[in-house]
Amino acid sequence: MDTTPATADTTVDGHTAHGYISDKARYLARMKRIEGQARGIHRMVDEEQYCIDILTQISALTSALRGVALGLLDDHMKHCLLDATHLGPEAAEAKIQEASDAIARFVRS
């Protein structure tokens, strides 16, 4: 199931490489769809479509984004965070602080 390539632990620009994303193709498809939704909303505004209909599409896009964010967060916690625990308590603590901060930013966004 995990097709993380053999390069997964090499260091790339300051981070260990992130072969962490389970099912990358699915995330790419979801982001492609989200991009299309954003483009569709742009067109609706351009065509001065009905406000409520635009709001409905923005709600759908927000919801789709939230799904991607929660999925990535879940992957991150399972992979990066778990891996970090092998690096010793300081590294683990730093990773946990980083994840906690990212969660707070997302919750408040």
Next chain:
Amino acid sequence: MDTTPATADTTVDGHTAHGYISDKARYLARMKRIEGQARGIHRMVDEEQYCIDILTQISALTSALRGVALGLLDDHMKHCLLDATHLGPEAAEAKIQEASDAIARFVRS
């Protein structure tokens, strides 16, 4: 750039036409930027960039979307809703119900 036609009050497919958006050019620019943000996140996933950085970008995008939604809602309430009050209580009530439902969908998205 706002080319809202003089026909703004004629009926177009069941809605009064929506010359309601204050500063349409600004909304178009914001949606263009949001589309670019979505494309950027797609690329970050494709390049397997660091999860936390992707999450940070998703938070920024969510926040930008929320701003557009609140702006459109404000415009809608000021223009469509206010206009609807000229159409009599039933029409006003229907418009208000519609707006209230859209708000609930957005809040829960």
Next chain:
Amino acid sequence: MDTTPATADTTVDGHTAHGYISDKARYLARMKRIEGQARGIHRMVDEEQYCIDILTQISALTSALRGVALGLLDDHMKHCLLDATHLGPEAAEAKIQEASDAIARFVRS
């Protein structure tokens, strides 16, 4: 259906009286329950119960609060806002701006 008492339009401290809340008893019961949930969470913290269980209770409380807020907002829009339209465009506009601001505060809370 609307059992608003005859006093509903008298002025009380600067506002028209708010006989607007449909099914007031139900809101009171919901707020009573929410108060109990808050007290329960206080006790869980005091007893140092498991964090995740406390978070689950906070999620339930947040969700209940959101339901009350959306219900009140719906009532407000149907009653106060609709009533305001009888007071002329300036009053209606002021009420709509007020509601729009309250929605933005809630969405950002």
Next chain:
Amino acid sequence: MDTTPATADTTVDGHTAHGYISDKARYLARMKRIEGQARGIHRMVDEEQYCIDILTQISALTSALRGVALGLLDDHMKHCLLDATHLGPEAAEAKIQEASDAIARFVRS
């Protein structure tokens, strides 16, 4: 006021005891205040105060709750999650899954 017992690491009903909450007294004070806010909103509804004012109070309460939730989550991740890593990969994974699920519930609440 922090009466965290000396037994903080003993096992209590299936969980390791939760001496994890940094500054418990502060959380208790915050929850006490939140309880008071809920009681205040109940009274506002009972007195049929102005909807918008009630909504503003609900927004403040929601915001306060979110702060408590993010604080507890941060504490949880720093203490419970970090501790779990000493218990071996399976335990750590289970803890991480549990935290990730709680975050998703909270974000969606």
